[in-house]
Amino acid sequence: MAILEAAHLAKRFGPVTAVHDLSLTVGEGEVAGLLGPNGAGKSTTLHMLLGLITPDAGTITMFGMELARHRIEVLSRVNFAASYVDLPGPLLVQEVLDAFARLYAVRRPAARVAEMIELLELGPLRRRRVMDLSSGQRTRVQLAKALVNAPQLLVLDEPTANLDPDAGDRIRGLLSRVARESGSAMLITSHNMREVERMCDRIHFMAEGRVVAAGSAEELAGRYGAEDLEEVFLKVARG
Amino acid sequence: MTTLTLPPLSLAARRSRVLGVVRRDFAALRRSPIRMFEILFWPTVELLLWGFVTVFLQSQKVPFVVAFLIGAVLLWQVLQKASNEISIAFLEDIWSRNLLNVQVSPLSSVEYLVGLVLFSLGKVAFAVAVMAGLAYALYGFGVTSLGVGLVPFMGVLLMLGWSLGLVGIAAVLRFGENAQVIAWSLVFVVQPLAGIFYPVSVLPEPLQAVSWFLPASHVFEGMRTVMAGGAVPWDRLAWAAGLNVAYLAATLGLFAWALSYARRHGKLSRFGD
Ligand SMILES: Nc1ncnc2c1ncn2[C@@H]1O[C@H](COP(=O)(O)OP(=O)(O)OP(=O)(O)O)[C@@H](O)[C@H]1O
Numbered sequence A: 001m002a003i004l005e006a007a008h009l010a011k012r013f014g015p016v017t018a019v020h021d022l023s024l025t026v027g028e029g030e031v032a033g034l035l036g037p038n039g040a041g042k043s044t045t046l047h048m049l050l051g052l053i054t055p056d057a058g059t060i061t062m063f064g065m066e067l068a069r070h071r072i073e074v075l076s077r078v079n080f081a082a083s084y085v086d087l088p089g090p091l092l093v094q095e096v097l098d099a100f101a102r103l104y105a106v107r108r109p110a111a112r113v114a115e116m117i118e119l120l121e122l123g124p125l126r127r128r129r130v131m132d133l134s135s136g137q138r139t140r141v142q143l144a145k146a147l148v149n150a151p152q153l154l155v156l157d158e159p160t161a162n163l164d165p166d167a168g169d170r171i172r173g174l175l176s177r178v179a180r181e182s183g184s185a186m187l188i189t190s191h192n193m194r195e196v197e198r199m200c201d202r203i204h205f206m207a208e209g210r211v212v213a214a215g216s217a218e219e220l221a222g223r224y225g226a227e228d229l230e231e232v233f234l235k236v237a238r239g
Numbered sequence B: 001m002t003t004l005t006l007p008p009l010s011l012a013a014r015r016s017r018v019l020g021v022v023r024r025d026f027a028a029l030r031r032s033p034i035r036m037f038e039i040l041f042w043p044t045v046e047l048l049l050w051g052f053v054t055v056f057l058q059s060q061k062v063p064f065v066v067a068f069l070i071g072a073v074l075l076w077q078v079l080q081k082a083s084n085e086i087s088i089a090f091l092e093d094i095w096s097r098n099l100l101n102v103q104v105s106p107l108s109s110v111e112y113l114v115g116l117v118l119f120s121l122g123k124v125a126f127a128v129a130v131m132a133g134l135a136y137a138l139y140g141f142g143v144t145s146l147g148v149g150l151v152p153f154m155g156v157l158l159m160l161g162w163s164l165g166l167v168g169i170a171a172v173l174r175f176g177e178n179a180q181v182i183a184w185s186l187v188f189v190v191q192p193l194a195g196i197f198y199p200v201s202v203l204p205e206p207l208q209a210v211s212w213f214l215p216a217s218h219v220f221e222g223m224r225t226v227m228a229g230g231a232v233p234w235d236r237l238a239w240a241a242g243l244n245v246a247y248l249a250a251t252l253g254l255f256a257w258a259l260s261y262a263r264r265h266g267k268l269s270r271f272g273d
């Protein structure tokens, strides 16, 4: 069953058409990737799905509810992390997680925060200020925040963009594990083709605001007569 | 649905989200000593400044009630703080690039604003308490000389401050970060018109008419009446409260419109760039 159905989304910013007639579904527990060149409209799409940007046209339905009409119910079951957002710098890691646990109306914030600290191996950083952490450490805190409400849909915009290969690999392993164990669906953008190949069940290729191809990594490679996803990307991006 | 979280529309969930905002702001304050310092800095400076002015005026034998100025400084701080603290709390989410995290959470705008207001109340109360102590210690001015009017006076000013703060936030949402100067300065537009340090009667006629529509004017006029031995002018306070309700409704509408504008134009993710 689809937990996310976006139909015919469109968004223009002045003269720029960022997204054009885009439809997308994500099934329960599915890890979906959104790929495409810079400026293809990936972030704009994610932001529309999160209610940050109001679409010019189209509908967004999640968990059987229309986002525009059931914002609070829908957003309670979703979460988000991105390379370009940050958490309040002066706060201790533990305080940040506590605040977000409450923003998501978690029943037992303290216990849940402790679980997240354990899951993301944040124990030694618990009482450090966010602003003093390295970007890899911050990414882990962001993911702890993004998992605090056990979201049924986790939206990640280039989650590993700031990470070294080792840290990136750990995060990928962790996310795959979360997807497997908690059945949380994910919608991920990334410019790291190996990451997408490894993590995503289904890939949506975007170019100039549209989805131009969709399928699993193998299907896409087969369809484009390509060795791997990287080659698919180049073929799609260059027309 | 899991049992991990409360039903999103329940009162308990709403309370949790509001508390989340308050606790976060409180933690942020606790972790930044500079901001603690700032809460006390301006009120103290203004109190000293106007305190010395009154001392000077007295030495010049200007017939004048000292308490007017000290009382005015105290109440003025209530208005200024109420307004600025609300906008600062919002701007901080922009500065720390946390705005998107807040905006994708199930926190509603009203819950967010209630959280900001509650927290700002705490800060205002703290600043006022310290100032009242200082005013008493330095100039023998007791806030109790404002009598039973004190509570409604402060209430009217707080509410007006929230409206001004909302206008500041709306301006930032509409025009971008550079509009934060509006968030700081709007309250100073009120200052000359509200008859804070002098009676409204010194203003030219047209400005007197304007000041009639400023809830703050009625508070400061009322304060002087009470200090001069008169009764609390409840009728004027009721008028001021009515204006406040209208302004707050209007500025809430403005905020909602500005937020929807920002969402329509993709501005929320563009702050801080
Ligand atoms: N808030 C905005 N205001 C104006 N134009 C915007 C805005 N957001 C996006 N755009 C434009 O819309 C297009 C799509 O941008 P978007 O950020 O969605 O791309 P993307 O696929 O996420 O790219 P990247 O891989 O570089 O992150 C771009 O041309 C961009 O300039």
Ligand SMILES: [Mg+2]
Residues within 6 Å of the ligand: A042, A043, A044, A157
């Ligand atoms: Mg992007």
